[in-house]
Amino acid sequence: MKCNKCGKMMKYSKGIKFNEYSIDGWKCSCGEIYYDPEQAQKVLLLNKLKKEVLKAKLGKIRSNLILRLPRDLEHAFSLEKGENVTIKVEDDGFRVVAA
Ligand SMILES: [Zn+2]
Numbered sequence: 343m344k345c346n347k348c349g350k351m352m353k354y355s356k357g358i359k360f361n362e363y364s365i366d367g368w369k370c371s372c373g374e375i376y377y378d379p380e381q382a383q384k385v386l387l388l389n390k391l392k393k394e395v396l397k398a399k400l401g402k403i404r405s406n407l408i409l410r411l412p413r414d415l416e417h418a419f420s421l422e423k424g425e426n427v428t429i430k431v432e433d434d435g436f437r438v439v440a441a
Contacts, residue, residue, distance in 0.1 A: 343376060347370065347374045348372040350370055350371060352369060352374070353369050363388070365377055366378045367381075396412055396414075409438070419440040
């Protein structure tokens with residue numbers, strides 16, 4: 343990728359700091375940085391979600407309760423059907439951790 347500022351070729355780098363996350367992107371010797379748009383979007387979505395109180399609905403399939411997660415969560419954490427998550431019980435409820 344070419345730098346818009348100085349025209350030099352940019353170097354693909356992993357683990358560039360973006361907010362409090364590390365994502366991939368392109369760095370130029372002039373100091374210009376381009377972030378991987380897909381990863382940057384996820385970070386922005388995560389930051390947005392952190393400020394919100396998310397609601398989810400419980401459903402039931404046969405005898406099992408299922409937790410329906412908001413779509414934004416699915417995208418922010420790249421969750422997919424069939425994936426395993428970890429559940430941690432805490433004093434005030436439980437926490438679902440994307441593995
Ligand atoms: Zn540059």
